[in-house]
Amino acid sequence: MALAGAVRCWRLGAGPSSLQMQALSLHMSKTAMGASQKDFESAMNQVKLLKKDPGNEVKLKLYALYKQTTEGPCNTPRPGVFDLINKAKWDAWNALGNLPKETARQNYVDLVSDLSSSDSSSQVKPEADRKQPGYETLVVTSEDSITKIMMNRPAKKNALTIQMYREIMLALEAASKDDSTIIVLTGNGDYYSSGNDLMNFMNIPPGEMEKEAKNGAILLRDFVGCFIDFPKPLVAVINGPAIGISVTILGLFDLVYASDRATFHTPFTHLGQSPEGCSSYTFPKIMGQAKAAEMLMFGKKLTAREACAQGLVTEVFPDSTFQKEVWTRLKAYSKLPRNTLHISKQSIRNLEKEKLHAVNAEENSVLQERWLSDECINAVMSFLSRKAKL
Ligand SMILES: CCCC/C=C/CC(=O)SCCNC(=O)CCNC(=O)[C@H](O)C(C)(C)COP(=O)(O)OP(=O)(O)OC[C@H]1O[C@@H](n2cnc3c(N)ncnc32)[C@H](O)[C@@H]1OP(=O)(O)O
Numbered sequence: 001m002a003l004a005g006a007v008r009c010w011r012l013g014a015g016p017s018s019l020q021m022q023a024l025s026l027h028m029s030k031t032a033m034g035a036s037q038k039d040f041e042s043a044m045n046q047v048k049l050l051k052k053d054p055g056n057e058v059k060l061k062l063y064a065l066y067k068q069t070t071e072g073p074c075n076t077p078r079p080g081v082f083d084l085i086n087k088a089k090w091d092a093w094n095a096l097g098n099l100p101k102e103t104a105r106q107n108y109v110d111l112v113s114d115l116s117s118s119d120s121s122s123q124v125k126p127e128a129d130r131k132q133p134g135y136e137t138l139v140v141t142s143e144d145s146i147t148k149i150m151m152n153r154p155a156k157k158n159a160l161t162i163q164m165y166r167e168i169m170l171a172l173e174a175a176s177k178d179d180s181t182i183i184v185l186t187g188n189g190d191y192y193s194s195g196n197d198l199m200n201f202m203n204i205p206p207g208e209m210e211k212e213a214k215n216g217a218i219l220l221r222d223f224v225g226c227f228i229d230f231p232k233p234l235v236a237v238i239n240g241p242a243i244g245i246s247v248t249i250l251g252l253f254d255l256v257y258a259s260d261r262a263t264f265h266t267p268f269t270h271l272g273q274s275p276e277g278c279s280s281y282t283f284p285k286i287m288g289q290a291k292a293a294e295m296l297m298f299g300k301k302l303t304a305r306e307a308c309a310q311g312l313v314t315e316v317f318p319d320s321t322f323q324k325e326v327w328t329r330l331k332a333y334s335k336l337p338r339n340t341l342h343i344s345k346q347s348i349r350n351l352e353k354e355k356l357h358a359v360n361a362e363e364n365s366v367l368q369e370r371w372l373s374d375e376c377i378n379a380v381m382s383f384l385s386r387k388a389k390l
Pocket residue numbers: 155156157159160194195196197198199200216217219220243244245246271273276383388389390
């Protein structure tokens with residue numbers, strides 16, 4: 001990056017970081033009189049401070065320039081065909097031919113200066129800059145090859161409104177096409193999500209119940225369909241209690257990490273409703289018929305540890321270290337070869353897709369009927385009139 005670039009980084013951030021200062025002074029000294037041995041040593045130290053992996057191609061270039069500066073033209077025999085790494089390094093060095101040591105040193109210092117500047121500018125980007133615009137009920141951010149979709153109605157325990165279902169679908173659609181490796185769904189505040197917003201059932205004009213139930217079933221079919229078809233690894237980061245649909249779709253995720261404060265509750269019978277999110281198929285498969293019945297029919301609420309023992313949750317972490325441990329893990333996973341990861345996900349999931357879509361359709365048609373039942377209407381009215389809480 002040129003001098004103007006380094007200065008621009010300052011203006012964007014609160015002030016110059018030590019890395020930016022080093023990049024700038026390196027740039028100024030080398031431009032004035034050519035890179036000295038001291039500049040070269042300083043650049044070698046700076047390489048160790050880079051936060052972002054520059055990639056193999058750049059690393060090979062740095063290696064070659066380093067060898068050329070310190071030893072001159074390549075003077076060792078080419079490694080054997082199976083010694084792939086050393087062969088690549090040798091090739092990079094050898095490709096520099098008779099480049100003079102001083103030029104190699106200058107090029108090394110220039111390259112490190114560019115890397116440091118772009119590394120610093122990517123580090124100082126505040127969260128507000130990374131937030132993707134266009135969502136009212138979610139905060140969607142992308143960093144470290146991870147797109148995070150955070151449900152953002154903490155005052156309502158992240159209950160899912162119609163708008164929120166739609167925005168999650170849009171965010172998933174965008175994430176399936178962006179350059180992220182892993183997609184995370186999580187909640188803001190003390191709840192992961194309290195499930196369907198029961199206000200979705202309110203304000204329906206008389207005579208429009210059937211139509212609204214049908215529209216609800218279509219929305220739900222599309223929503224669950226997005227999870228069935230999602231092509232990249234999907235991770236649920238369960239920061240607190242989860243209820244209803246936010247639990248049932250977990251069978252369609254690839255990893256489920258939970259805080260030990262989380263609980264898992266599918267009280268459908270209490271609400272006059274029936275299982276959705278393909279849980280009538282995925283839960284018995286994951287935890288066995290008897291445990292699935294206890295959850296889906298009798299509304300047994302599971303602790304995070306119980307859900308983990310039954311295979312619904314991948315791993316449970318203490319709440320005090322939950323975010324730190326989970327994000328460290330996910331950042332490491334996000335560095336895995338992206339295409340291979342996506343292909344593996346697809347081979348694990350593709351065989352089931354047709355079945356899952358059929359289950360989704362069947363569940364929604366049953367649920368459409370349930371929403372019109374007295375049992376469901378009474379349960380919703382009871383919650384809304386503050387008589388009942390789960
Ligand atoms: C179209 C697709 C349909 C898909 C169908 C899916 C089925 C399901 O998801 S079934 C699950 C439905 N969820 C519930 O029945 C949960 C109802 N909520 C509660 O029982 C409680 O609110 C709670 C146990 C989650 C939390 O209790 P707590 O005492 O800690 O807090 P509250 O004061 O009750 O909640 C704060 C605030 O949030 C509102 N709220 C919470 N959950 C919902 C919800 N699911 N729907 C609508 N509103 C919800 C609650 O009313 C409070 O609002 P106010 O501060 O305005 O009173």
